[in-house]
Amino acid sequence: LVATFYSISNMRKGLAGIGLGEFLIRQAVQRLSGNTQEFQQCNANVFCTLSPIPKFRKWLQERAALVNTNIELGVKQAPLMSDTDISRLALALCCSSHEVISKLLEILDHRGPEIFSLKQQQHEESKLDGDKFVALLESILMKLAARYLVQEKRHHKPYCGVASFHLGNGACLDRINWKADLSRKGWSNSF
Numbered sequence: 001l002v003a004t005f006y007s008i009s010n011m012r013k014g015l016a017g018i019g020l021g022e023f024l025i026r027q028a029v030q031r032l033s034g035n036t037q038e039f040q041q042c043n044a045n046v047f048c049t050l051s052p053i054p055k056f057r058k059w060l061q062e063r064a065a066l067v068n069t070n071i072e073l074g075v076k077q078a079p080l081m082s083d084t085d086i087s088r089l090a091l092a093l094c095c096s097s098h099e100v101i102s103k104l105l106e107i108l109d110h111r112g113p114e115i116f117s118l119k120q121q122q123h124e125e126s127k128l129d130g131d132k133f134v135a136l137l138e139s140i141l142m143k144l145a146a147r148y149l150v151q152e153k154r155h156h157k158p159y160c161g162v163a164s165f166h167l168g169n170g171a172c173l174d175r176i177n178w179k180a181d182l183s184r185k186g187w188s189n190s191f
Contacts, residue, residue, distance in 0.1 A: 003032045005049040022169055048174070051162045052181060056148050056190040059159065064101040080147075085140055092136055104140070108191055113182040138178055141191060145176050 005025060029047055063080055079086065080101060089100045093107070108115065116134055150173055152159035158167055167173070181190065 002046040002048065003028070005047070006051075022165075025169070049166060049171070050177075050180075051166065052186065053145060053149065053160065053176075053190040054162060055160065056145060057188065059148055059152065060101070060144060061105060064105055067098070067101060081140065081143065085143065088136060089140060092133060104137075113179075113187050116179055116182070142176055142178060145190075146173070149173055149176070 005028070032047075033045070067080065081089070086097045086100055089104065090097045093100060093103045095103045115137070149158065149160050149163040150167075158164040163173070180186075
């Protein structure tokens with residue numbers, strides 16, 4: 001039996017720093033595991049969350065600005081994407097390798113979530129047909145999201161507050177769901 005939690009968050013700013021979410025999850029896990037009399041028949045043995053990736057867009061925009069600043073200053077830095085992904089995206093977007101992130105953000109901002117539904121026709125921004133372009137975007141954005149959630153750190157903790165909460169409580173990242181929230185709020189936070 002699987003128990004799924006969705007978007008545990010503090011409702012009030014005054015509760016920031018108080019482990020209310022952790023308390024609620026631990027209490028629910030204990031009950032749903034069949035460890036209490038009222039929920040003995042549940043006996044859940046797998047627990048997961050469906051959590052948003054807030055501020056992914058903001059992080060990517062900040063990284064793009066940093067990349068552009070460092071290029072102007074001649075500062076070397078570790079690339080945000082693999083050389084292969086940079087080359088594939090640069091070719092698809094008809095731009096130079098140092099422009100790919102800015103160009104990608106520009107296209108995502110201009111087109112919005114509809115970019116993922118343009119299948120058969122060719123995207124005006126790309127040399128690729130719609131299906132291939134969307135597949136390339138999925139590949140790139142999923143890798144960037146994984147990097148944001150797991151590798152990017154602030155004070156030795158995940159940069160993403162949601163990832164920091166869950167990973168700090170013993171969870172592991174099993175899967176990122178592609179196009180999970182195409183609402184306006186979801187798009188403005190995470191693409």
